[in-house]
Amino acid sequence: MQATEAVDAGLLVHTVHRTVEDAVKGHFTVYADTTNQLDEFVAFADESPLTHSTVELGQRPTSTAPNPGNATRELFVEYEPEHSISDALVSHGFIHDASVRVEGGVEHWPVFVAGGRDEIRNRLEAIRTETDAEISVSRVATPDGGPSETADRTDRLTPRQREAFELACEQNYYAWPREISTRELADELGVSKTTLLEHLRKAEAKLLNPDDA
Structure with missing residues (x-):
């Protein structure tokens, strides 16, 4: 979030997993208009006190994933689990559905969740309290009327x-x-x-x- 706020670049969060040291390692795609902006982003993330390590991946020869920008780079970043809202979402029944988009210091989480609106509202309020996060809902769709x-x-x-x-x-x-x-x-x-x-x-x-x- 800090990196996308400081640098004119965006981030797609694909997958995360726990390491044997109980840290978290995530697979990200950074996208921007220029390679210089990518360099700035990687340098910012690598120097951040919130990250343990930042490793750049080689470009895949082929990929079915969408190209989210004019220039992209894939990264593995290792960090502590408390520096992500992922565990809080999962513990309250929110299931990660697709890549998380991060732009301008804001994370956009597509999730599935079962329950009525009041129940979901209460769960979100609990997450706000636990994580001191600012959370807003941009769209709600039923399973048979998903995003276009x-x-x-x-x-x-x-x-x-x-x-x-x-x-x-x-x-x-x-x-x-x-x-x-x-x-x-x-x-x-x-x-x-x-x-x-x-x-x-x-x-x-x-x-x-x-x-x-």
């Missing part, structure tokens, strides 16, 4: 692409007639018109053509 394919594909976007695309959707940039101009949207995002269009173009390509992203 488009929503899942947004995991392919870099933080900048996601920010630009989500702002464009919020401001009805894609509505007809369009409710905000490209220049107004760029000003609101704090970037040039050219940069905005580049972010949107790449985001749209990844969302509409997942096999080519």
